[in-house]
Amino acid sequence: MPEARGPLPARGALPWLLGWTALLLAGGFVIVRMDIAERREAFQADARIAHRLLSQRMVQHDAIVETLVLLGPSSAADPQGAERRLGAIYPQLLAVHRRRPDGAWPDEALREAEARSRASRHAEVAAFDAAQGRYALVLAGEPDSVALRIDLQRTVPWDTWPLPRAGPVQVALQHGAQRVLLQPGEPVASRPVGLTGGFSFTKALASPGQPFELQLQRATGPAQWPWRGLAAWAALSGLALAVLATRRAQRRERDRAQALLRLEQTARLGTLGELAGGIAHELNQPLAAVLANTQAARRLLDDQPPELATARDAMAQAAAQARRAADVLARLRRLVEAPDAARPQTPVLLQAVVRNAAALLAPEARRRGITLVIEGDAPAVLGDAVAVEQIVHNLAANAMQALEAVPASERRLVLGVRRDGARGLLSVRDSGPGIPPDALPLIFEPFYTTKPGGLGLGLSLCESLARAMHGTLAVRPAPPRGAEFELALPLAAAPADTASTQDKT
Numbered sequence: 001m002p003e004a005r006g007p008l009p010a011r012g013a014l015p016w017l018l019g020w021t022a023l024l025l026a027g028g029f030v031i032v033r034m035d036i037a038e039r040r041e042a043f044q045a046d047a048r049i050a051h052r053l054l055s056q057r058m059v060q061h062d063a064i065v066e067t068l069v070l071l072g073p074s075s076a077a078d079p080q081g082a083e084r085r086l087g088a089i090y091p092q093l094l095a096v097h098r099r100r101p102d103g104a105w106p107d108e109a110l111r112e113a114e115a116r117s118r119a120s121r122h123a124e125v126a127a128f129d130a131a132q133g134r135y136a137l138v139l140a141g142e143p144d145s146v147a148l149r150i151d152l153q154r155t156v157p158w159d160t161w162p163l164p165r166a167g168p169v170q171v172a173l174q175h176g177a178q179r180v181l182l183q184p185g186e187p188v189a190s191r192p193v194g195l196t197g198g199f200s201f202t203k204a205l206a207s208p209g210q211p212f213e214l215q216l217q218r219a220t221g222p223a224q225w226p227w228r229g230l231a232a233w234a235a236l237s238g239l240a241l242a243v244l245a246t247r248r249a250q251r252r253e254r255d256r257a258q259a260l261l262r263l264e265q266t267a268r269l270g271t272l273g274e275l276a277g278g279i280a281h282e283l284n285q286p287l288a289a290v291l292a293n294t295q296a297a298r299r300l301l302d303d304q305p306p307e308l309a310t311a312r313d314a315m316a317q318a319a320a321q322a323r324r325a326a327d328v329l330a331r332l333r334r335l336v337e338a339p340d341a342a343r344p345q346t347p348v349l350l351q352a353v354v355r356n357a358a359a360l361l362a363p364e365a366r367r368r369g370i371t372l373v374i375e376g377d378a379p380a381v382l383g384d385a386v387a388v389e390q391i392v393h394n395l396a397a398n399a400m401q402a403l404e405a406v407p408a409s410e411r412r413l414v415l416g417v418r419r420d421g422a423r424g425l426l427s428v429r430d431s432g433p434g435i436p437p438d439a440l441p442l443i444f445e446p447f448y449t450t451k452p453g454g455l456g457l458g459l460s461l462c463e464s465l466a467r468a469m470h471g472t473l474a475v476r477p478a479p480p481r482g483a484e485f486e487l488a489l490p491l492a493a494a495p496a497d498t499a500s501t502q503d504k505t
Helices: 010-071 081-089 108-120 227-302 308-337 350-368 385-403 437-442 458-468 498-504
Strands: 093-099 124-129 134-139 145-151 170-175 178-183 199-204 213-218 346-348 371-376 381-383 412-420 423-430 472-477 483-490
Touching: 010 093, 010 134, 010 145, 010 199, 010 213, 010 227, 081 093, 093 108, 108 124, 108 134, 108 145, 227 308, 346 350, 346 385, 350 371, 350 385, 350 412, 350 423, 381 385, 381 483, 385 412, 385 423, 385 458, 385 483, 437 472, 458 472, 458 483
Parallel strands: 371 412
Antiparallel strands: 093 145, 124 134, 134 145, 170 178, 170 213, 199 213, 346 381, 412 423, 423 483, 472 483
């Protein structure tokens, strides 16, 4: 089978490209919507603050004119001294006019506003000049009536204003058909793309005598989108899909390697069959020699007198043939029990093994109603990643079968890792019915099983794999109910680069 090397072919890359495009569009849509919502919320918050500040100033104007009417004319020594000092305190007040009972207003608009004020019993706006942003506030009183000349630009409290004067938000005050621009906002030339109506805020100021409507406007569109964030999302999503594609290619390579391994194991079984025939042929000769020599020795010992020297020689030959048969059986045992005994051991990250096992077991655990938990932390151990994964999977599969004997609400399987001195420990603990005490000493014996229909080889194989990695596999009860298997392996001398070791498995 040819190996997959180099970049993905065009046909294989097209689905990933389409997936990246869909992911880019979906994520970009979410990012833009979140950015618009964030900017809209900030705009509304600033607009409410601006409305409150200007309303306070308008109410302040009402309070000033009402106070001047209540206080009446100033002292004879300084008839306009107090009014003149108001300009130093309130810079938006350009002038203060007072009409005495025997006097007249200098402007017909002020006279008409006084008449409206007597009818409405509150201050009225007069002589509104939108070009200069100025107006008069007139309040009728007895004996005097008072008018304030006010500058709208100076009315804005710029020191506490929430919007930068050169910022993108346009601020205006509307009075009837006339409009005063307080803040021009962002020039159109600076946002030529995607100019839209954008965000808007309109609300009347809290002063019945000064019926101004505050209007705020901010454009939004593609020109205002978070292009840096969109570019970052495009890069991250592309990188994530590239990693996913690489992992998928690696998984296919691992599947291919496992298929080759299965073929190798099948071939090994065939070889074992042929080898068994050869071993049987080899054993026939030494066993036949042992039988012949022992029978000869017996006859020699039965003779009168017995031929002891010849009998001893026959027994020595029988012992030599027996040792030869033992050597043949030892070679077969090494081949069957430890075919990979010479395989080099590498650092293995127990957390990665547990996560992989949990990912494989999760669907079956959900189907059986089992709560699957991962606990602990441990450094890398020295062993065979494939063998460790096989041990964990076998133990977890046994535990899941045992959990079927308890109610679904009590089914719990815990995969834990921790460090104990110079060893790394991996445990598989369940809340099942547990193992009978009399079965604990025999649990790792070949062909011993407590499950109906079981072969009794799974735990024996796990224990053999643990010993081949210079580790141990132990079992103990897990109070209040259940069993816990614990795999102990020596810590790796250099725990670095364990992630690459896991990828190779």
